[in-house]
Every structure is written in structure tokens, then in C-alpha cells.
Amino acid sequence: xxxxxxxxxxxxxxxxxxxxxxxxxxxxxxxxxxxxxxxxxxxxxxxxxxxxxxxxxxxxxxxxxxxxxxxxxxxxxxxxxxxxxxxxxxxxxxxxxxxxxxxxxxxxxxxxxxxxxxxxxxxxxxxxxxxxxxxxxxxxxxxxxxxxxxxxxxxxxxxxxxxxxxxxxxxxxxxxxxxxxxxxxxxxxxxxxxxxxxxxxxxxxxxxxxxxxxxxxxxxxxxxxxxxxxxxxxxxxxxxxxxxxxxxxxxxxxxxxxxxxxxxxxxxxxxxxxxxxxxxxxxxxxxxxxxxxxxxxxxxxxxxxxxxxxxxxxxxxxxxxxxxxxxxxxxxxxxxxxxxxxxxxxxxxxxxxxxxxxxxxxxxxxxxxxxxxxxxxxxxxxxxxxxxxxxxxxxxxxxxxxxxxxxxxxxxxxxxxxxxxxxxxxxxxxxxxxxxxxxxxxxxxxxxxxxxxxxxxxxxxxxxxxxxxxxxxxxxxxxxxxxxxxxxxxxxxxxxxxxxxxxxxxxxxxxxxxxxxxxxxxxxxxxxxxxxxxxxxxxxxxxxxxxxxxxxxxxxxxxxxxxxxxxxxxxxxxxxxxxxxxxxxxxxxxxxxxxxxxxxxxxxxxxxxxxxxxxxxxxxxxxxxxxxxxxxxxxxxxxxxxxxxxxx
Numbered sequence: 001x002x003x004x005x006x007x008x009x010x011x012x013x014x015x016x017x018x019x020x021x022x023x024x025x026x027x028x029x030x031x032x033x034x035x036x037x038x039x040x041x042x043x044x045x046x047x048x049x050x051x052x053x054x055x056x057x058x059x060x061x062x063x064x065x066x067x068x069x070x071x072x073x074x075x076x077x078x079x080x081x082x083x084x085x086x087x088x089x090x091x092x093x094x095x096x097x098x099x100x101x102x103x104x105x106x107x108x109x110x111x112x113x114x115x116x117x118x119x120x121x122x123x124x125x126x127x128x129x130x131x132x133x134x135x136x137x138x139x140x141x142x143x144x145x146x147x148x149x150x151x152x153x154x155x156x157x158x159x160x161x162x163x164x165x166x167x168x169x170x171x172x173x174x175x176x177x178x179x180x181x182x183x184x185x186x187x188x189x190x191x192x193x194x195x196x197x198x199x200x201x202x203x204x205x206x207x208x209x210x211x212x213x214x215x216x217x218x219x220x221x222x223x224x225x226x227x228x229x230x231x232x233x234x235x236x237x238x239x240x241x242x243x244x245x246x247x248x249x250x251x252x253x254x255x256x257x258x259x260x261x262x263x264x265x266x267x268x269x270x271x272x273x274x275x276x277x278x279x280x281x282x283x284x285x286x287x288x289x290x291x292x293x294x295x296x297x298x299x300x301x302x303x304x305x306x307x308x309x310x311x312x313x314x315x316x317x318x319x320x321x322x323x324x325x326x327x328x329x330x331x332x333x334x335x336x337x338x339x340x341x342x343x344x345x346x347x348x349x350x351x352x353x354x355x356x357x358x359x360x361x362x363x364x365x366x367x368x369x370x371x372x373x374x375x376x377x378x379x380x381x382x383x384x385x386x387x388x389x390x391x392x393x394x395x396x397x398x399x400x401x402x403x404x405x406x407x408x409x410x411x412x413x414x415x416x417x418x419x420x421x422x423x424x425x426x427x428x429x430x431x432x433x434x435x436x437x438x439x440x441x442x443x444x445x446x447x448x449x450x451x452x453x454x455x456x457x458x459x460x461x462x463x464x465x466x467x468x469x470x471x472x473x474x475x476x477x478x479x480x481x482x483x484x485x486x487x488x489x490x491x492x493x494x495x496x497x498x499x500x501x502x503x504x505x506x507x508x509x510x511x512x513x514x515x516x517x518x519x520x521x522x523x524x525x526x527x528x529x530x531x532x533x534x535x536x537x538x539x540x541x542x543x544x545x546x547x548x549x550x551x552x553x554x555x556x557x558x559x560x561x562x563x564x565x566x567x568x569x570x571x572x573x574x575x576x577x578x579x580x581x582x583x584x585x586x587x588x589x590x591x592x593x594x595x596x597x598x599x600x601x602x603x604x605x606x607x608x609x610x611x612x613x614x615x616x617x618x619x620x621x622x623x624x625x626x627x628x629x630x631x632x633x634x635x636x637x638x639x640x641x642x643x644x645x646x647x648x
Contacts (some may be wrong), residue, residue: 001430003605005392015066015067017030017035017038017039017042017063017064017067017255020032020066020129021059021062021063021069024062024063024092024093024094025059025063025092025331028057029318030059031055031470032210033049033051033057033208033209034051034056034059034060036058036208037049037060037182037206037208038059038060038063038064040062040206040208041061041146041180042064042067042068045179045180045204045206046180046181046182046200046202046204046205046206047180047181047182047183047204047205047206047207047208048182048183048193048196048197048202048206048208048257049182049183049184049185049208049209050185050186050188050193050207050208050209050210051112051184051186051210051563052186052210052212052214052324052328053186053324053325053328053329053332055186057150057184057186057212058085058150058184059558060182061074061146061148061182061184062089062094062122064146065121065122065145065146066121066185066318067147068093068147069143069144069145069148070123070142070147070239071115071120071122071123071142071143071144072121072123072144072145072146072148072279072528073123073125073139073146073147073148074122074123074124074125074145074148074149074150074449075125075126075130075147075148075149075150075152075166075169076124076125076126076150077126077127077151077154077163077165077166077263077453078151079098079126079259079264079371080098080115081150082098082100082124082126083098085098085122085448086098086122086124086125088304089121089122089192094118094121094122094541095119095121095122095382096120096121096122096123096124097114097115097120097122097123097124097468098123098124098125099112099122099123099125099126099129099444100125100126100129101125101551103430104504105134106502107468107469107502108134109134109396110432110467110468110469111123111403111468112134112135112138113138113466113542114467115138115142116138116141116142118467121365122402122602123522126420127154127163127165127166127168127169127642128165128168128385128420128513128515130168130169130171130172131168131172132385135504136172136175138271139172139176140175140176141174144176144179145179146179146181146182147168147169147172147173147176147179147181147182147218148181148182148184148186149178149182149183149184149200150185151167151179151184151185152166152183152184152188152196152608153181153185153187153188154166154323155167155169155194155195155196155200156188156191156192156195156196156199159229162223162415162534163415163566164415164416164417165197165417165420165515167199169199169200170199170200170201173200173201173348175283181200181202183196183197183200184614186324186325186328187321187322187324187564188564189321189563189564190565191238191364193207194528197288202276202325205331211561211566211569212324212560212561212564212566213437213557213561213566213569213572214300214328214331214557215329215572216334216335216336217327217328217330217331217337217338217339217342217557217576218328218336218337218338218339218572218575218576219339219345219557219558219560219572219575219576220339220340220341220575220576221340221341221548221549221550221551221556222340222341222342222343222371222576222639223343223344223345223550223577224342224343224514227314227342227344228255228258228345231244231255231259231312231314231342231343232259232262232264234312234338234340235259235264235292235310235311235543236313238310238338239309240291240307240308240309240310240311241285241288241291241292241305241307241308241309242291242292242293242309242310242311242312243257243292243293243295243299243300243307243308243310243311243312243329243330244266244293244294244295244312244314245291245295245296245297245299245311245313245314245315245317245326246294246295246296246314246315247296247315248296248453249270249272249296249571250268251292251294251315252268252295252296253268253269253293253294253630255268255314256292256294257291258266258291259294264291264292265289265290265291265292266290266291266292267281267284267285267290267292267293267294268281268292268293268294268295269281269295269298269299270292270295270296270298270299271294271296274467275603280301281293285305286304286305290306292550294314297317297322297326298448300326300329305332306332306333307332307333307476308329308330308331308332308545309330309331309336309337309338310330310337310338310339310340310352310515311326311327311328311337311338311340311341312340312341312342313326313327313330313339313341313342314342314347315347316341316343316347316351316545316549317545318354318519318542318545319453319538319541319542319544319617320352320541320545320548320560320563321541321542322627323341323548324547324560324564327339328437341549343549348546348549348550351542351545352539352542352543352546352548355535355538355542357404357408358408358412358535359412359535359536360405360408360410360412361407364405364409364522365409365412365413365524365526366521366522366526367401367521368401368409368410368413369413369418369519369521369524370521371398371399371401371602372395372419372512373397373444373521374399374400375395375494376388378514378518379518380517380519380520381518381519382518383517383518384514384516384517385513385514386513386514386516387511387512387513388511388512388513388514389509389510389511389512390421390508390509390510390511390512391509391510392406392407392410405536412531415534416526416527417515417516418514418515418516418519418524418532419512419513419514419515420512420513420515421510421512421513422510422512422513424513428471428473428506429470429471429472429473429474429503429504429505429506429514430469430470430471430472430502430503431457431461431465431469431470431472431492431501431502431503432465432466432467432468432469432470432501432502432505433465433466433501433502434499434500434501434502435498435499435500437466439500440500443498444499450491450494451496453481453491456477456480457477458479460480469504471479474486474489474492475488483489489505497527510517521542530620544563547559548560551577552577552580553577553580553581554577554580555571555572555575555577556572556575556576556577556578557569557571557572557575558571585622588622589625589626590626592615592618592622592623592626593626593627593629593630594616595615596611596623596627596630597630597636598625599611599614600636600646601646604643604644604645604646605639605641605643605645606643606644607642607643607644608627608644611627611644634647635647
């Protein structure tokens with residue numbers, strides 16, 4: 001039985017949010033703000049949710065959906081994050097699926113069919129998919145109960161990770177006008193928040209926000225010429241697991257190898273590693289077989305490890321938004337943790353200089369675009385959503401292009417919405433039966449030598465293999481069937497040639513997707529005004545990082561909070577500057593106390609007012625702190641007339 005809690009037309013089951021939370025996530029209660037956000041969605045209201053990294057954003061849209069009828073479409077920019085979320089939901093027996101650039105048209109078709117006619121509750125998609133004809137047509141047939149927009153700051157040009165494709169979401173909302181939207185982000189300034197509400201066309205949006213303050217997290221920065229030595233010192237001083245962030249893939253290996261030689265169990269991680277290597281290294285770290293992972297910013301999204309004791313930035317990030325998000329992966333268990341940034345003077349100069357390199361000349365960008373069209377032989381007007389294996393080094397060598405400058409040109413073309421780049425895909429192979437049970441049985445009769453092989457597939461993967469693509473490992477199947485991976489691959493290809501299965505061997509190269517039909521490079525519609533605005537904003541963000549890192553006296557938590565428009569907090573007391581200021585105040589207080597004692601010894605009895613006048617050149621609170629210390633320790637006392645004297 002269902003009842004309607006609001007006028008938006010979404011039916012809601014008669015389970016409380018707490019019951020759903022306990023049933024699927026085994027939590028007894030919500031964290032602050034979560035319940036309010038859940039109820040906002042249940043009541044059909046557009047909702048903007050700002051929670052720090054590890055604050056439990058996903059639960060805020062997943063719980064209400066499990067109280068509703070229909071599918072939740074989740075827009076998120078990262079394939080790795082999609083896969084992680086889908087796997088987490090499936091482990092909780094919640095049907096979920098994802099559509100991304102690594103899938104063929106048939107696989108996408110089946111997933112969308114399952115959303116229309118099956119029991120899929122969560123469909124994860126990249127924003128680029130919202131514009132495709134198949135997504136538009138199937139959405140019209142779906143019963144959609146919620147549109148969730150993860151990493152919502154990507155819709156804002158004011159944000160640190162702007163994605164033009166996010167601007168498609170408002171257009172997509174026209175298809176589901178009565179469906180509420182929930183926008184979620186961990187990092188958004190006041191300008192970005194306003195932009196999210198405007199760009200998503202949120203109506204009377206409810207905004208829920210936890211403070212960006214993390215009481216258990218101590219922030220520090222260190223100006224160090226020998227950063228390796230300081231890194232080792234920190235890791236030896238702070239026990240427990242750690243993440244060390246660096247800028248380049250090469251440096252991940254150099255630092256991890258160096259730490260290993262120092263006796264610290266470390267590994268490296270970046271998006272260019274094989275799917276298997278990334279999975280193994282992540283699992284070893286999560287399982288505490290490896291203590292330290294040295295990584296690029298490709299590491300961390302969607303990784304659920306609460307007991308990280310330190311996050312160390314060996315290289316400074318490009319923005320405080322990125323720093324806050326990455327540093328926030330420490331101490332998600334709410335126990336004491338440390339976020340440390342190491343830098344030298346050259347790092348600060350390089351941070352600002354790098355912005356100039358990020359924006360190559362327009363003529364060079366057009367040259368790269370033309371070279372791509374030639375490389376993949378795509379005529380003007382064709383190629384929309386076509387996917388290609390892409391070896392950037394071979395591409396640059398073919399056309400005589402500088403690798404670094406080409407990389408930034410490609411990123412800018414991606415930001416402008418012309419193409420999408422994936423890292424080395426290295427996904428598992430995919431398999432699905434293309435026939436029904438009866439046709440399969442007929443094939444087994446005609447080819448008895450394949451009977452045991454087919455039965456093995458059915459035993460391992462069950463009925464799902466008839467309705468959706470299943471990720472498979474040829475080597476694992478070989479262990480079951482006592483055959484080599486090549487023999488398994490050949491058997492699957494034989495079945496494919498006879499239209500018994502749909503088989504897609506894994507791809508192990510980076511992918512490039514053309515998001516639009518190919519333009520004439522000479523008239524490529526680059527938005528020059530917006531690009532210049534982004535460049536200016538990037539300069540501003542880099543300078544904010546420089547200011548944060550080089551500050552020697554301001555509370556670092558307050559600096560971060562003020563960046564995110566929180567102005568009502570007090571000093572954290574645990575960052576490097578607060579601790580340094582505390583020691584300085586204590587030293588000043590001790591010195592001042594001695595000066596006060598000297599005067600009382602020679603001039604007692606003396607009124608507090610007369611004594612205070614002798615120190616009018618100092619701050620009154622410093623004087624009072626020192627006098628209070630003397631009174632508490634009974635170094636001075638009041639006589640019966642209220643004057644200060646030495647004790648007898």
C-alpha cells in the first residue's frame with residue numbers, strides 16, 4: 001500500500017526513513033542534516049545538500065528513493081565512482097546499473113529496458129548521456145522518482161571542476177517536470193551554491209549544509225626544501241594508514257619506491273595503471289596490507305576507508321576546494337587525524353605559472369582538433385558520440401605536436417564540451433546470452449562439446465546473463481574449466497559467431513569520445529569570453545592556495561571556512577598556526593607575569609587598576625591572562641582592601 005506525501009505525484013511506501021536506514025545500511029540513526037534532507041525529498045522539494053567529504057551524501061538520496069516507487073537517475077562525472085556506487089548498492093540487494101562510455105549500444109539498450117520494465121532502482125549516468133536520443137526516449141517511458149546530481153559544483157563555472165556537459169541537466173529536467181532534484185556537493189562557495197540553484201532551475205530550493213569545520217582534523221603546512229625528509233618524519237610520528245598526493249604519475253612511483261626503501265609499506269596509484277593493478281592496490285590499502293598509497297588526484301573518490309590517519313600533499317593542489325576534499329579523506333571515523341601540505345618557494349611560483357600553460361593559444365587548440373579529425377578520419381558533420389582508442393603519444397608523434405601542450409589543449413576541448421577523455425579503460429570483458437533458454441538448449445544438442453562450458457556459465461552467473469551484460473574474467477573462467485584464458489576466449493568467440501552470446505573482450509587503451517558532430521576546425525565555436533573568465537578564476541584559486549600555504553599566523557581551519565563563506569566559527573586550536581600562537585601566548589604570558597611580580601614585590605599593596613595602567617602599552621586581555629595565572633598559582637593575592645600583595 002502507498003500514500004502520497006506531497007503534490008508532486010511521487011508515491012511513497014509506508015516505511016519510515018529510520019526503518020529503511022536500518023534495513024539496508026544497518027545504521028540506527030542519521031547524522032546531523034541527513035534526516036532533514038531526506039524528508040525534503042520525500043516531500044517533493046528541490047534540495048541542495050552540502051556535506052563535507054565522508055559526510056554521508058549518498059544516503060540522503062538513496063534512503064528516500066527506497067521509500068518511493070520508480071527509478072532514481074543519478075548524474076555523476078566519474079566512471080569509477082559510478083561503478084563503486086552500483087557495487088555498494090548491489091551488495092545491499094538494491095538493484096542498480098550504470099551507463100558510461102565503456103559500453104556498447106546493445107548493453108545500454110538492455111540497461112534502459114530494465115529501468116522501464118524491470119526493477120532497477122538507481123541508474124547512474126554521465127551528464128553527456130542525457131543528450132542521447134535513446135536516453136531521452138526511454139526516460140519518457142520510465143517512472144522516475146528523483147533526479148540526483150552528484151558533484152553538483154561541476155555545473156558552475158565558478159567551481160574548481162567545471163564541466164560544460166552539466167549544463168545539459170536543466171534541459172533534461174523538462175522530460176520529468178514533476179520530479180524533484182537533489183544536488184549534492186562537498187565543496188561549494190556562496191557563488192557556486194547560487195550558480196547550482198540557477199543552472200539546475202531549482203524551484204524554491206531547500207538548502208541543507210553542515211559546517212565545513214572538522215574538529216578532529218589538524219591542518220598544517222610546512223615550508224621545506226627537503227620534502228622527502230619531512231614526509232618520512234610525519235609518517236614515523238603519525239601511525240596508521242596514509243595517503244600522499246603528488247601531481248604526476250611518475251612521482252607516485254618514485255615516492256612510493258623511496259618510502260619502501262625506508263621500511264614503510266607503500267604503493268603507488270594513478271589512472272594509467274591497469275584495472276587489475278588499481279583494484280589490487282586499493283584493496284591492499286583498504287585491508288591494511290599496505291600502509292601508504294602515493295597517488296595522483298585519481299585516488300580517493302568513492303573509496304570508503306574511515307581510519308585514514310594522515311593525508312599529506314607532497315605537491316600543492318590547484319585550488320582550496322580540491323585541497324579540502326582530498327584532505328577530508330583523513331579521519332572520517334571522527335578520531336584525531338592530520339592534513340599536511342608540504343611546499344617550497346618554487347612550488348608557489350610553479351602553481352601560478354601552471355595556469356598559463358593550462359590555456360594554450362586558440363590556434364593551437366584548433367590545430368589539435370583538426371589533427372584529431374584526421375587521425376580518426378571523421379568528416380565534418382559526423383562522429384557524434386563515436387568512441388575511439390586513443391594513444392596520445394602516437395597521436396602527437398604522427399602530427400609533430402608537443403605532448404604537454406597537446407594534453408592541455410585536449411583538456412580544454414573537453415571543458416568546452418567537444419570531447420570526453422577516459423583513462424586507460426582496462427575494464428573486464430563483458431558477456432550476455434543473445435538467445436532464450438529454448439534456443440540455447442537446441443544449440444547444446446547440436447554442439448554437445450559446448451554443453452559443459454555453457455552449463456558452467458549458467459552455474460556461475462545465473463539468470464542475469466540472459467537479461468544484462470555480465471563482467472567476466474577469462475582467467476577465472478579458465479580456472480573453473482581447466483583451460484587457458486586464450487582457450488576460453490576462443491570458445492566465447494565461437495559462441496558469438498553463431499549468435500549465441502554477445503561477447504566484448506576487455507579494452508586496455510585510453511578512450512576518446514566525440515560528444516558532438518565534428519566541426520570545421522577553422523570555425524570551431526570556442527567560447528573565448530568564458531575561457532578567459534575561467535583562466536582569471538584559476539589564477540584567483542591558485543593565489544588562494546599560495547596564501548593558505550604561506551600564512552604563518554592565521555588559523556588554517558578559519559581560512560578554509562572563510563573561503564567557503566563561513567564567518568561565524570572560532571579558531572580550531574589544533575592546526576600548526578594555532579598551536580604555534582598558543583605557545584607564543586604562553587611565552588608572552590610567562591614573561592609578562594614576571595614583570596607584574598617585580599612591580600608587586602616593590603610597590604605592594606597596589607590596586608589592579610594602578611597595576612594595569614603600568615602596562616597600558618599591551619593588550620588588556622594579555623595583561624589579564626598573566627595576572628589570572630599569578631592569582632591561580634597564588635604567586636600574588638588580594639588583601640582585605642582588594643589590593644594586590646605578595647603572599648606571606
